[in-house]
Amino acid sequence: MQIGTAARKSGVPAKTIRYYESVGLIAAARRESSGYRAYDDLDVQTLRFIQRARGLGFSVRHVGDLLALWQDRGRHSAQVKALSKKHLEEIDAKIAALRGMRDTLEHLVERCHGDDRPDCPILADLAGLNGVEIVK
Amino acid sequence: MQIGTAARKSGVPAKTIRYYESVGLIAAARRESSGYRAYDDLDVQTLRFIQRARGLGFSVRHVGDLLALWQDRGRHSAQVKALSKKHLEEIDAKIAALRGMRDTLEHLVERCHGDDRPDCPILADLAGLNGVEIVK
DNA sequence: CCAATCCTTCTAGTTACTGGAAAGCCTAGT
DNA sequence: ACTAGGCTTTCCAGTAACTAGAAGGATTGG
Numbered sequence: 645m646q647i648g649t650a651a652r653k654s655g656v657p658a659k660t661i662r663y664y665e666s667v668g669l670i671a672a673a674r675r676e677s678s679g680y681r682a683y684d685d686l687d688v689q690t691l692r693f694i695q696r697a698r699g700l701g702f703s704v705r706h707v708g709d710l711l712a713l714w715q716d717r718g719r720h721s722a723q724v725k726a727l728s729k730k731h732l733e734e735i736d737a738k739i740a741a742l743r744g745m746r747d748t749l750e751h752l753v754e755r756c757h758g759d760d761r762p763d764c765p766i767l768a769d770l771a772g773l774n775g776v777e778i779v780k
Numbered sequence: 781m782q783i784g785t786a787a788r789k790s791g792v793p794a795k796t797i798r799y800y801e802s803v804g805l806i807a808a809a810r811r812e813s814s815g816y817r818a819y820d821d822l823d824v825q826t827l828r829f830i831q832r833a834r835g836l837g838f839s840v841r842h843v844g845d846l847l848a849l850w851q852d853r854g855r856h857s858a859q860v861k862a863l864s865k866k867h868l869e870e871i872d873a874k875i876a877a878l879r880g881m882r883d884t885l886e887h888l889v890e891r892c893h894g895d896d897r898p899d900c901p902i903l904a905d906l907a908g909l910n911g912v913e914i915v916k
Numbered sequence: 917c918c919a920a921t922c923c924t925t926c927t928a929g930t931t932a933c934t935g936g937a938a939a940g941c942c943t944a945g946t
Numbered sequence: 947a948c949t950a951g952g953c954t955t956t957c958c959a960g961t962a963a964c965t966a967g968a969a970g971g972a973t974t975g976g
Contacts (some may be wrong), residue, residue, distance in 0.1 A: 658923090663964060667793045668885035678972055680923055688906065696906045701881045704963065714903045724902050725894035732889055739875060743945065745837045746871045754869055766849045766860050770832045771825065784953065794954090799933060815939055816954055840932065 647673075650683035654691035661691065669694065690692050701735055781808075785897060790827035792804065805830065805844050840866035 651658040662681075664670045670690060673681035684734040693714060709727060713719045748769075755765040786793040794910045798817075800806045806826060809817035829850060833843045845863060891901040 646923075657965085659965065660963085662924095667963085678923080692908055693906050695907065695969080697962095699881070700885055700906075701878070710903070710906065713900075714907060717898060719898050719900075720896045721892050721898060721900040721902075722896060724900045725889060725892040728885060728889050728892070728902050732882065732885050735878055735885070737880045739882065741839045742837070742875045742878070745835075746875065749836055749864060749868050749871065751864055751913065753861060753864050756857050756861040756864070758858045760856040760858060762853060762855050762857060764849075764855070764857040766857075766864050767846070770829050770836075770846065771850060772828055772832065778900045782954075793934085796932085798955095803932085814954080816941080834932090873928060 645683050646676075647681045647683065650688055650691065654693050656691045663692075664694065664704075667704065669704055669711070700731075702731055704771045706731065781819050782812075783817045783819065786824050786827065789824045792827045792832050800827075800840075803840065805840055805847070837868075838867060842867065882895065 645653075647658045647661055650656075651661060654661075656664075661670070665672055665681075670687075673683060673687070676682050690711070693711065694707050697710055698704070702710065706727065710724065713724050713727075752766045752769055757763070781791075783794045783797055786792075787797060790797075792800075797806070801808055806823075809819060809823070812818050826847070829847065830843055833846055834840070838846065842863065846860065849860050849863075887906055888902045893899070
């Protein structure tokens with residue numbers, strides 16, 4: 645099948661498939677006589693794997709690692725678990741950071757009367773004009 | 781004061797200050813006879829404002845908007861509030877997405893025994909080989 | 917046989933910086 | 947006066963992960 649079909653079947657845009665090939669995440673596809681890239685169902689499955697892993701927030705590099713482990717019949721599940729655990733911790737850190745932002749901002753938004761007066765606790769806080777710091 | 785001093789006082793790296801100037805977030809600094817950029821305390825305060833707003837996750841473009849409002853004595857707090865509220869919603873969306881990832885991944889990590897057997901539910905899920913989807 | 921649709925490669929833009937190179941300026945010490 | 951150092955300047959390139967668009971070749975349906 646051609647790249648467009650593989651794209652539809654996997655959910656990965658054709659442009660992105662070419663991009664993945666260019667950065668070495670997937671092997672260069674074999675070519676038809678026309679020069680068009682040719683894909684089979686295994687390729688589509690690999691693309692779906694990538695799609696899911698990316699959807700879980702793994703970086704392209706990490707997806708490469710997972711892919712290698714997936715394709716290695718002798719892999720140790722410990723490696724996969726370690727990789728995933730580390731990623732889980734990174735996600736947790738990101739969530740914590742966002743929550744900090746969120747709470748500070750919500751507090752400020754609540755305190756802003758939001759009318760046509762120029763007075764605004766949000767700006768006051770950003771300018772460092774008040775002592776209240778919710779998130780250090 | 782020179783850029784290095786402003787950087788130290790504001791917490792914004794010198795490189796970043798130049799970058800902010802280059803993208804028009806801040807006005808081009810006046811120059812000393814040497815050609816060095818010159819800053820005063822108001823500039824440092826502006827940089828701190830930027831620093832805080834970025835720390836709350838506002839994009840550079842949004843910081844530009846907030847900065848304009850901050851410097852506009854006739855602004856309406858409603859504008860500031862609207863901008864911040866929208867940003868708050870975006871943060872919430874990001875947190876929700878991350879939580880979805882997090883929960884799926886945690887579930888998988890828990891189920892992976894993590895030893896030297898090649899069996900791994902994480903890979904199985906990524907490959908789409910099981911029916912359990914925690915996050916749609 | 918031609919138009920529509922697909923494919924190819926290449927370049928460049930996105931976000932928000934960060935690193936490094938080559939060179940100019942300024943001050944303190946010898 | 948000279949020099950070493952530490953500051954500054956500009957510009958170029960790289961990061962992550964695509965995405966848009968241009969110019970042109972291939973294929974297919976009617």
